[in-house]
Amino acid sequence: MIRFGVDFGGTKIEVAALDRSGQFVARVRKPNPGSYEAALEVVADLLADAECMAGSSAARLGLGIPGSISPRTGLIRNANSVYLNGRTFAQDLEARLARPVRLANDANCLALSEAADGAGAGQAVVFAAILGTGCGGGLVVDGRIIEGRNGIAGEWGHMPLPWPRPDDEPAPACWCGRKGCLETWIAGPAFARDAGHPTGQSVMAAIETGDAGAISALDRLIDRTGRALALICDMVDPDVIVLGGGLSNIAALYDRLPAAIAPHVFSDTFETPVRKAAHGDSSGVRGAVWLWPLDDA
Missing domain, CATH: 3.30.420.40 (ATPase, nucleotide binding domain)
Known part of the structure; x- marks a missing residue:
C-alpha cells in the first residue's frame, strides 16, 4: 500500500510516496512560487507527477506546513510563508485534489518521522x-x-x-x-x-x-x-x-x-x-506521509 505526503517548505515544495515499509517509490519537488493560488497548483502538479512515478493514486494526502491550524477559526496561522495565514489551506487542497488532506506543522512532521524510525x-x-x-x-x-x-x-x-x-x-x-x-x-x-x-x-x-x-x-x-x-x-x-x-x-x-x-x-x-x-531533508515529507497511519488507509 502506497501513501503520499507533501512537505510545504519556504523555498521548495516536495511530494513523495512511500511504500508499506517506508521506502520511497516517488519523490518530486519544485521551488515554492511564493503565492497562494500558484502554490495550490504546484502541489497538484507534483502530486500528479508522483502518482505517475509510483504507479498508484493517492487516496489521501498528508501535508506538513510551516504553521498550524487555529482550533478556533480553522484557518492557518503562524506560518512564515505568510500568504498561507488566514486561509483554509487543507480544505482548499481537498477541493482542488478531490481527496482528504490531513495537515500538521512541519516540525511536528519531522518529529513524527524521526520518532517512528529515525534518530528518535x-x-x-x-x-x-x-x-x-x-x-x-x-x-x-x-x-x-x-x-x-x-x-x-x-x-x-x-x-x-x-x-x-x-x-x-x-x-x-x-x-x-x-x-x-x-x-x-x-x-x-x-x-x-x-x-x-x-x-x-x-x-x-x-x-x-x-x-x-x-x-x-x-x-x-x-x-x-x-x-x-x-x-x-x-x-x-x-x-x-x-x-x-x-x-x-x-x-x-x-x-x-x-x-x-x-x-x-x-x-x-x-x-x-x-x-x-536520520532521514535528513526527507523527514518532513516522510512525517507528512505518517499523518495517515497504515491502519487508517
Missing part, C-alpha cells in the same frame, strides 16, 4: 527542532504528536532568547511582529546575518578558511541554540533532541551543543543526546 526511534519523548529558513519545534510522545489544547505545543521559534547576553542586543524584529524571537537568532538567515554573509553555507565555507568573524558567529549560534534548547529540557525533559533543517548539517552542533545546554538545565545531570535527523 525507541524513545518515548522526542523533541525535534527545525533550524532552517525558519525555526520551529515539534514534540512526539509515545509515537503521537502532541499539539496541545491551543494547537501550539512545541512552537519554539517564537519564544524569546533566554538568559540574554550583551551581544544579544539589540533584539532583531521578527516577521511575527515581536522582537527577539528565537527565529531571529538561530535560524539560517539569522546565522548568516550575524556573520555578515549572504547564506549559512557561505559562513561555513569561511570557517574552513579560518575566518575569525565566521568562527565567532558559529560560537554565538551554538551558545544561543544551547540556551534555547535548555528551555525545552526544563519543560519536557526529552529523551532525545533531533535537529533538522539546513543548519542541522553543521557537524559542530552535535559535538558542542550538549555542553552548551547543560549549564542552563535545572538539574544536577544532563545526558540528553542531540542527534541529526
Whole structure:
C-alpha cells in the first residue's frame, strides 16, 4: 500500500510516496512560487507527477506546513510563508485534489518521522527542532504528536532568547511582529546575518578558511541554540533532541551543543543526546506521509 505526503517548505515544495515499509517509490519537488493560488497548483502538479512515478493514486494526502491550524477559526496561522495565514489551506487542497488532506506543522512532521524510525526511534519523548529558513519545534510522545489544547505545543521559534547576553542586543524584529524571537537568532538567515554573509553555507565555507568573524558567529549560534534548547529540557525533559533543517548539517552542533545546554538545565545531570535527523531533508515529507497511519488507509 502506497501513501503520499507533501512537505510545504519556504523555498521548495516536495511530494513523495512511500511504500508499506517506508521506502520511497516517488519523490518530486519544485521551488515554492511564493503565492497562494500558484502554490495550490504546484502541489497538484507534483502530486500528479508522483502518482505517475509510483504507479498508484493517492487516496489521501498528508501535508506538513510551516504553521498550524487555529482550533478556533480553522484557518492557518503562524506560518512564515505568510500568504498561507488566514486561509483554509487543507480544505482548499481537498477541493482542488478531490481527496482528504490531513495537515500538521512541519516540525511536528519531522518529529513524527524521526520518532517512528529515525534518530528518535525507541524513545518515548522526542523533541525535534527545525533550524532552517525558519525555526520551529515539534514534540512526539509515545509515537503521537502532541499539539496541545491551543494547537501550539512545541512552537519554539517564537519564544524569546533566554538568559540574554550583551551581544544579544539589540533584539532583531521578527516577521511575527515581536522582537527577539528565537527565529531571529538561530535560524539560517539569522546565522548568516550575524556573520555578515549572504547564506549559512557561505559562513561555513569561511570557517574552513579560518575566518575569525565566521568562527565567532558559529560560537554565538551554538551558545544561543544551547540556551534555547535548555528551555525545552526544563519543560519536557526529552529523551532525545533531533535537529533538522539546513543548519542541522553543521557537524559542530552535535559535538558542542550538549555542553552548551547543560549549564542552563535545572538539574544536577544532563545526558540528553542531540542527534541529526536520520532521514535528513526527507523527514518532513516522510512525517507528512505518517499523518495517515497504515491502519487508517
